[in-house]
Structures are given as structure tokens and as C-alpha cells.
Amino acid sequence: MNTGTTSTRRCWAEIDLAAFERNLKRIQAALPARMRYLAVVKADAYGHGMPPIVRRLMQSGVDCFAVANVAEAADIRHMGAGWPILVLSPLLPEEDHLLLEYDLTATVSTYEECLRLNALGQSHATSIKVHLKIDTGMGRLGIWHRDAPTLLAQIHALPALQLEGVYTHFSSADSDPEFTQTQRERFLAALKADAPIPENLLIHADNSAGIDTLSDDSPFNAVRIGLLQFGVPPYPDSALGRVVVEPVFSFHTRIGLIKALPRGTDISYARTHKLTRDSRIALLTAGYGDGITRELSNRGQVLIHGQRCPILGRVTMDQTIVDVTDCPQAQIGDAVVLIGKDGSQEITTTEFSEKAHTIPWETLCSVTKRVTRVYVGSREL
Incomplete structure (x- = not known):
């Protein structure tokens, strides 16, 4: 079980065991x-x-x-x-x-x-x-x-x-x-x-x-x-789908680089995005080799300092580019939420999956082995 600090991790998933145990109680009670x-x-x-x-x-x-x-x-x-x-x-x-x-x-x-x-x-x-x-x-x-x-x-x-x-x-x-x-x-x-x-x-x-x-x-x-x-309630209209459950899984990475680029610059492979303004972009230390599917290219969002920041261009194997022009407090080393909560904002597994044109089952199974699982929460049974 991994319980250490995330300060040296480039990409990790947190598994909230306390939330998992509460979910089990509620399902069993139903x-x-x-x-x-x-x-x-x-x-x-x-x-x-x-x-x-x-x-x-x-x-x-x-x-x-x-x-x-x-x-x-x-x-x-x-x-x-x-x-x-x-x-x-x-x-x-x-x-x-x-x-x-x-x-x-x-x-x-x-x-x-x-x-x-x-x-x-x-x-x-x-x-x-x-x-x-x-x-x-x-x-x-x-x-x-x-x-x-x-x-x-x-x-x-x-x-x-x-x-x-x-x-x-x-x-x-x-x-x-x-x-x-x-x-x-x-x-x-x-x-x-x-x-x-x-x-x-x-x-x-x-x-x-x-x-x-x-x-x-x-x-x-x-x-x-x-x-x-x-x-993750698969279909809320089902009998057990109405049981109130809490997310157990969250997915995180960090900012590895921040740079300024001028309007008109093409972003990432195949030049699928062109900057429409002078921009400040952040390079995330995770890509499709970790579980950020290429389907999120030019579609997905991440949370930085409680703000939604869009993914720009193609997601690559080890890095993802996001626009932090409107998040001036973003800096190298900051934690980034791919799935989970940050302040008042949340990207659920379901939202992540819908933007990636897939289903939550595949999203969770696609977070690769190189993403460290960090287990948090104590036994509450």
C-alpha cells in the first residue's frame, strides 16, 4: 500500500478506502x-x-x-x-x-x-x-x-x-x-x-x-x-442506482513546465489546435501512457487551483498541454486534477468518460500500471 507524499509523483491515483467502506455499508443496507x-x-x-x-x-x-x-x-x-x-x-x-x-x-x-x-x-x-x-x-x-x-x-x-x-x-x-x-x-x-x-x-x-x-x-x-x-452509479434510474455513494477514485498529475506562446502557434502533433490569443500553456507530466486518452485531445478539461483549464491539441504518450492563460497562479509543480474535486469544481469519472467518448468501466481500467495508486482513509466498518 502506498501512503507517502505525492510531492515526488508525476501522476497518481488516490483510492479513498473510507469512502469505499461507506459505499459498502449503504449498498448492503439497501x-x-x-x-x-x-x-x-x-x-x-x-x-x-x-x-x-x-x-x-x-x-x-x-x-x-x-x-x-x-x-x-x-x-x-x-x-x-x-x-x-x-x-x-x-x-x-x-x-x-x-x-x-x-x-x-x-x-x-x-x-x-x-x-x-x-x-x-x-x-x-x-x-x-x-x-x-x-x-x-x-x-x-x-x-x-x-x-x-x-x-x-x-x-x-x-x-x-x-x-x-x-x-x-x-x-x-x-x-x-x-x-x-x-x-x-x-x-x-x-x-x-x-x-x-x-x-x-x-x-x-x-x-x-x-x-x-x-x-x-x-x-x-x-x-x-x-x-x-x-x-460510480452506472445508471441512476436503477434500484441500486439510487443508493447514495461517494467517489472512491481520483486521478492526478502535475505541471512540469509553463511557457508563453504567441497567437497563431500550432499545438502538438498534427497541428490540430492553433492559439487564438497570446497564451500561457502548461505541460502536464502525464499522457495516454498513463490513462489520459487521445479522445480528450482538444475536448477535455483539467482542474488547476479550482479552475477548469482546457486541453489543447493532441494528447501525447507522456505529456498533455493545457491552457492556463486564465489561471495566472498556476506554476511548475502544481497538482492537477484529471478526475476528482478541486475546490468547488469536480470532474467526475462519468464526465471524463463522456468527453472521451467511452464509459466509466473503460476509463478506470485504462489508467495504466505506471500510475501509482495511493490509498487514503482508515477503516470505518
Whole structure:
């Protein structure tokens, strides 16, 4: 964990663990007692750094972790035994043995995968835990919903497989409620064809972007929480999107150089910006090699001394140019906010993403490894 001064850092991200812990409390308080909390921590906990985030999730008492691959799952297992860990992506055959080595739960989509894992379990005289993924319209992972009842029956007949969950994934929870409802109905129809549903089976379709399963008569008993726990409400109109959360992630760099340039000067590669006045420009010590995407060229803004300053010209790999003509107090060494608050001004992860023509998920995952994560805040559980 990095806790030192930022005075010698060129670019860093601050992770507010106290805010993260408050978010966890609020989300858990909003969930009915029967609803399990599946904490999604793939891609290095969405760029926040897996070890500190996972430790706090463990301390908060979440029910299960979800990751993209067995390497991420192994990292969590090294932090604690006994926690259920669901691998969301398909396993390569050479990775199958790691399910036993690290006590993991696999996602299956095909009968061939089930046969392969059943043979592994039989060869070790043990059971392999699996969740069945049902494709209800995403067209990605999962057995097609019309074929799901057959595969469910086949799983039940394989002695070395232990079915622990069934789930699906909505393709357009943010933009197409009608199709989302169609997907939900397809999923429920596939489940009902396998009646009766085992009482201890985890059934999850929703994440924090599109949750709509909190009613008491719903068969759903788990929800995958990803972006929301980090203080970025994916879609405020969703049930959990109305939970008040705080930003956990902020992104910072510094001014490395200030210079005066005359009106008419072209700025950066390809001369995509020409100064319309005599200007004072600042060179920031970060670029797309750190996570300031080139899409922010001539579009993005940063905060310096609580003022918004525009990005000029193309963002380059290691530097970004901004206009500080209207911020005369700016000087070499000053901290610059790329995402976060400075005085009364704030650039949210959502705003940063919209200006970059992307989504918050990609923004957080795109802040590179050379950006030091600095963890602030004490335990408040």
C-alpha cells in the first residue's frame, strides 16, 4: 500500500478506502436479507488495486467474489481461504486443474465443458462447483436460453458436478428496458423448465446497472455489484442506482513546465489546435501512457487551483498541454486534477468518460500500471 507524499509523483491515483467502506455499508443496507452480494473485482478491481479492495470487501462480509479468470481468482485465494470465488469467463482446458488447486467455481456454457469438468472431478474423487450461464440475448457467453433446460438436466445427471448457480447477462440494461425485460422472461422460462429450483441455488441476472429483482416474490437471490461499490452509479434510474455513494477514485498529475506562446502557434502533433490569443500553456507530466486518452485531445478539461483549464491539441504518450492563460497562479509543480474535486469544481469519472467518448468501466481500467495508486482513509466498518 502506498501512503507517502505525492510531492515526488508525476501522476497518481488516490483510492479513498473510507469512502469505499461507506459505499459498502449503504449498498448492503439497501439489499434485502435474502439477496447475496457478489462483489465483482475483475481487472484489478476496476483499476483500484485488488489486494486493498478485496481485503475491505472481506472485512465487510460480502458473500462471493467474481473475477474474469483463474489468475485473478488465485490472487484472491492467497488473501483468504473459504471465500466463494466465481470465474466469469470460460476456462481453457489447461486451466481446469486450478479449480481444485484454488477451490474455485467455474462458469459453464456447453455440455462439452461439463463433461470435461465432470471427468476432472471423478479423477480426483471430488465435486467441481459450477454456475451455468444462460444466453438470453447478449450473444456472448452462455448456453442459448432455449437449450438451457436440456443442459440443466445434463448437469444434474453428472455425478462430479455441483451446480451452485445459474445466471445471465443483460446486453442493454441502460438503454433498452423492453429488451431487458425480454431477456429476464427468457431466463425465468428456462429456470421454470427445470423446476423445482433447488433452494440453495444462486440465481442472478442483475448487476448494479440494471437491478430490478428486489421484490419478495422474485426467484433472484444474488446481485453482482461492480462499478457502484466504487462510487460510480452506472445508471441512476436503477434500484441500486439510487443508493447514495461517494467517489472512491481520483486521478492526478502535475505541471512540469509553463511557457508563453504567441497567437497563431500550432499545438502538438498534427497541428490540430492553433492559439487564438497570446497564451500561457502548461505541460502536464502525464499522457495516454498513463490513462489520459487521445479522445480528450482538444475536448477535455483539467482542474488547476479550482479552475477548469482546457486541453489543447493532441494528447501525447507522456505529456498533455493545457491552457492556463486564465489561471495566472498556476506554476511548475502544481497538482492537477484529471478526475476528482478541486475546490468547488469536480470532474467526475462519468464526465471524463463522456468527453472521451467511452464509459466509466473503460476509463478506470485504462489508467495504466505506471500510475501509482495511493490509498487514503482508515477503516470505518
